[in-house]
Amino acid sequence: MNLDLTAYITLICTSGVLNLYLCFYVFIKRHHYANIAHLFILHTGFTAIYCMGAAFSLLSVNLEEMKFWTVIQYVGMPFSPPAGLLFVMQYVGIKVRKKHIFALFIIPFISLIMVATNDWHHLHYRVFEIDPVLGAPYIHQEIGPWYTIHGMFIFSSMFVAFLLAVYRWKETAKAYRLQLIALMVGQLVPIVTAFVYLMGFTPQGIDPVPMVLWVSSFLYLCSINSSRMFTVMPVAKDAIFNSINDGVIVLDEAYRLIEFNLASKNMFP
DSSP: OOHHHHHHHHHHHHHHHHHHHHHHHHHHTGGGSOTHHHHHHHHHHHHHHHHHHHHHHTTOOSHHHHHHHHHHHHHHTTTHHHHHHHHHHHHTTOOOOHHHHHHHHHHHHHHHHHHHTHHHHOSSEEEEEEOTTTOTTOEEEEEOHHHHHHHHHHHHHHHHHHHHHHHTTTTSOGGGHHHHHHHHHHHHHHHHHHHHHHTTOSOTTOOOHHHHHHHHHHHHHHHHHHSOTTTSOTHHHHHHHHHOSSOOEEEOTTOOEEEEOHHHHHHOO
């Protein structure tokens, strides 16, 4: 095994181990956290599966092993971004319902089936073979029509989650902005890395995304320890604001109405 391949596997395993640690850490303490923890557990759990599948794929010695570990990657990879979006949605105060979960997991489930049965229809990968120049475990692939749909969905999930976190920036106290930075970087890092990969600027035959996911995992860990992520969230301000019995109306400098609580809404229907 060459040094480059060893470095790739090490980075991917680091990402996988950090996400697995976060998953179990929050799972063990889930009763001390808000309901948002359950969505974080899903997000980090799916990400850990993706990373571990990618690591074992780079240890493959033949095409059958590479295909098997690619399917394992898709047990986690297509589900992680929508789980992350659901996590961010609840974090910023959007109520997550079962219909949201069902709707966001339809395409990932289809992607998993498409990859597992790709040899029959070639709709996800038109070509999936060992790179003729580099050899195993490097992959030469040509994408199919479903890969395009899958890719658009994954990018959209991460980008919307990023925008939701950005939207909350001004309303968040400085003490808790590390939480938002962790959320934004957690979405932005894989978006940028995947874009660079699709543009052909990364090592040939290697998916670089799981190599960089340790960055977002590290920031999640820092925000959990330093700013009490899950126990104290910016959305708590809205809960307090709307629990005040007196009517509160907020105007800007031009005396335009920009916010009001539930009590004032009841006073002025």
